[in-house]
Amino acid sequence: MISATRTKEPIVADDHRFGGPENQRRRLLQAGFGVAALGAIPGAGQLAAYAQPAFDWKKYKGEKIEVFHIKSPRGDLLTKYHKEFEDLTGIGIGSEMIPEQQQRQKAVIEFNSGKPSFDVIAISYHVQKRLFGKNRWLEDVRPMMADQSLTDPNLDPGDFAKGGMNWAVQPDGRLDSLPFNIDPWVLYYNKEIFDAKNVAYPKDFAEIVEAAAKLNDLAKGISGFVGRGLKNANVPVWSSFLLGYGGGFIDANGKLMTETAEAVNSAKMYQTLMAKSGPQGVAGFNWNESQSLFAQGKAAMWLDGIGFAQPLEDPTKSRIVGKVGYGVMPPGPKQQVSAMFGDGQAISSFSSKKGPSWLYLQWASNKANQARMLEAAAGAPVRNSAYANAEALKSLKVPRAWVECMLASARIAQPGLPVIVPVTEFRDTFGIALTNMISGADAATELKKATAEFQPVLDKSEKG
Known part of the structure; x- marks a missing residue:
């Protein structure tokens, strides 16, 4: 089980304080959209x-x-x-x-x-x-x-x-x-599935893992969690956890921070969710496969960008209209962050x-x-x-x-990838490592190999 320190008073979205257009503008400015x-x-x-x-x-x-x-x-x-x-x-x-x-x-x-x-x-x-x-x-x-x-x-x-x-x-x-x-990335959740098993929306990372395990129901074909498993596309899922653990990508000296305890623990969290609570074949999932599974009511939670919401509320494309919860990313052990x-x-x-x-x-x-x-x-x-x-x-x-979820997420948003020239190579290299983890490979070993492979690429890009 992934352990996490419980963070007090996390930022959440709440529709009862939504208010009118002027209130929306005020919230927008407070969120840093000045x-x-x-x-x-x-x-x-x-x-x-x-x-x-x-x-x-x-x-x-x-x-x-x-x-x-x-x-x-x-x-x-x-x-x-x-x-x-x-x-x-x-x-x-x-x-x-x-x-x-x-x-x-x-x-x-x-x-x-x-x-x-x-x-x-x-x-x-x-x-x-x-x-x-x-x-x-x-x-x-x-x-x-x-x-x-x-x-x-x-x-x-x-x-x-x-x-x-x-x-x-x-x-x-x-x-x-x-x-x-x-x-900003958010945690979509199926309120009907949560209510059926009397599970509350997760308050922190530990509860995400616990909820996914409780809601994973093989007999009904329901996965507790779904996210991107396809190499390259999967890195933002891991980085969403990495940021909450207090980790980062590159230090002030241009060295990768991808073998730290924060990097390993967040990778283990990714591995646990995808391998133990994810659907069969999740290593080949990008956002569209994840969205489709969630829209069919076959996944309890889906972590991805807030811009993928509309089809979930379209009755011609979704079986969960009116059942979707829009959750701000729960706090990690060190901080509450929405990857942006x-x-x-x-x-x-x-x-x-x-x-x-x-x-x-x-x-x-x-x-x-x-x-x-x-x-x-x-x-x-x-x-x-x-x-x-x-x-x-x-x-x-x-x-x-x-909208409440989006504005609340914007207030805690940080870039979800390193701002570097070879970011595609970064995603490819660490994406392969993450995909291997889904199949059972050791997280620390995979990160060590990926770091050794990518550091020279990063060094060359900064000199060029």
Whole structure:
């Protein structure tokens, strides 16, 4: 059994204190989504510095751009409304949307070729920020943002949340994307399964393991816990536990912290949950397989991003509508943390259609689309205004407890992966170790091997 020190007064989501739009905005700001950092964006304050032609959405009418999305609720949402952009601008859209791992691999291959097939790309900050920034594969949008003839007066840069903009700005100050979504991880749970066995929502890590064991019911085909077991994709599950144990990724001297007691204990927790309370074949599960199992009422708990909620409340896709609990990550032995990830939209620096692409970025991240994201529970919008949008809150496709959970999670969020260039290699290397653990391999031994393998890769990347 995984032991853990009980932490007093953990942050939880509670729908009885939800309140109205103004209360939501106040909670948002308290969660650290403040706008102060936006005033410091170089170029953002120069929009009215000198006389320029008036902005016109039809400036590039007749052009066509290629957009490369990740298959996700956010990609689905933008694709659904692409005709709106085409009607607004007269610009045609060619769109490709594939699963995240394939999209990331293809993006690197195409960027390295110097002739990528896309003008606009959806990027995952937690995986691609440092790599893309170091290679200058993305266009710095500050000059276009400062050009009144290219920038919609309603862009309102000050509306972007601090956390999202921190992701979008490179260390040298370049703003080479616009943020779109922040994705804190939460613990989804099936309230009906919990109630049937009189099990309370876990108060800490130890109780997660205990609850998973109690609710695991092989006779009924119900798993106590489900999460990503597939290599690479599985690392954020482990890192969610690692952060709660007080661990980290890399120390001040550039050395991996992946053989510490915190790293080993969190890996053992992952191993216990997946191997003893997970479904058969879980080593091959990514988020979509996990979501499907949970939506069919065959798993008591599922740990993943908050942006995957909407299908769970869709009666055409889910058997657990109205039975889903949205839980803030319980405290670990050292701290209560929600692993945070994020994504944005960017323009390829190789594109010959940067002007039309900039219009797409503005449209994609506008207030209407951010409100749509909130309404559909497709993710956590990065615009403050979305949470004060009364219509979006009124039309939520999920319970209001989802918003409470998201805001509470945002207050305790920390990056769920190291911000390094070879983060994909990090995920591959440690992902294999985690998958091996599910099959019974010793956690400490696997972490030691993975650390020895990846440290030279990290060292080389920092020198290059």
